[in-house]
Amino acid sequence: NAGVTQTPKFRILKIGQSMTLQCTQDMNHNYMYWYRQDPGMGLKLIYYSVGAGITDKGEVPNGYNVSRSTTEDFPLRLELAAPSQTSVYFCASSFPDQGTEAFFGQGTRLTVV
Amino acid sequence: AQKITQTQPGMFVQEKEAVTLDCTYDTSDPSYGLFWYKQPSSGEMIFLIYQGSYDQQNATEGRYSLNFQKARKSANLVISASQLGDSAMYFCAMREGGSALIFGKGTTLSVSS
Numbered sequence: 001n002a003g004v005t006q007t008p009k010f011r012i013l014k015i016g017q018s019m020t021l022q023c024t025q026d027m028n029h030n031y032m033y034w035y036r037q038d039p040g041m042g043l044k045l046i047y048y049s050v051g052a053g054i055t056d057k058g059e060v061p062n063g064y065n066v067s068r069s070t071t072e073d074f075p076l077r078l079e080l081a082a083p084s085q086t087s088v089y090f091c092a093s094s095f096p097d098q099g100t101e102a103f104f105g106q107g108t109r110l111t112v113v
Numbered sequence: 114a115q116k117i118t119q120t121q122p123g124m125f126v127q128e129k130e131a132v133t134l135d136c137t138y139d140t141s142d143p144s145y146g147l148f149w150y151k152q153p154s155s156g157e158m159i160f161l162i163y164q165g166s167y168d169q170q171n172a173t174e175g176r177y178s179l180n181f182q183k184a185r186k187s188a189n190l191v192i193s194a195s196q197l198g199d200s201a202m203y204f205c206a207m208r209e210g211g212s213a214l215i216f217g218k219g220t221t222l223s224v225s226s
Contacts, residue, residue, distance in 0.1 A: 031213075033213055033214065035216070040221075041218060041219070042119075042204060042216045042217055042218040042219045043204065043216040044216075045213055045214075045215055045216075048213040050211065056213075058213060059215075088156065090158065092158075092214070094214070096211055098144070098145065098146040098165075098208045098209075098210065098211065099146050099163060099165050101148060101160040101163060102148075102160075102214050103160075104157065104158035106156070106157060107156055107157075
């Protein structure tokens with residue numbers, strides 16, 4: 001059982017480049033999330049989705065875009081990468097019931113130089 | 114405004130001692146869930162324990178228990194009989210109704226022998 005799979009695990013981008021962080025889950029979860037974690041800090045919500053075709057902004061959405069065309073996939077797009085986007089990115093998923101925990105991917109470490 | 118507050122950046126404890134990690138939260142929604150996650154130095158997010166707002170009893174999972182004081186809006190994690198492997202960052206998180214899971218800034222726990 002794969003759970004939540006993120007690719008790539010590591011990436012170095014140059015300022016101004018774009019990329020897509022991939023996230024897929026095989027647990028049939030309705031909810032999916034993207035977080036970023038700066039060194040020594042907590043997780044900040046970028047975007048989340050409560051189902052296919054529905055997305056909503058979190059605390060720090062600027063500079064990012066998402067789409068949710070299927071239940072399984074929730075890619076995060078960075079347009080015009082900036083050094084401030086250097087971070088570890090986590091994708092997570094859960095059922096709608098607020099009593100169920102979220103399952104996390106292993107994270108993507110992104111460096112923008 | 115911060116919805117989840119963890120005021121202890123770092124905590125130190127000796128093996129076999131108990132330790133309490135503080136978490137306060139802010140919500141006006143009567144229905145919410147509180148979670149604790151562990152993040153070891155390897156970076157993965159590990160779910161530890163859950164407490165629902167309507168739960169009458171404090172949650173327990175092995176050596177982890179949650180000291181839930183609803184009127185004070187606090188949900189402290191208690192780890193009994195600390196082990197070296199408990200050294201990690203610990204995050205308190207909350208989910209209101211059907212919304213996204215949001216995190217506090219975390220507490221780093223160091224267990225020494």
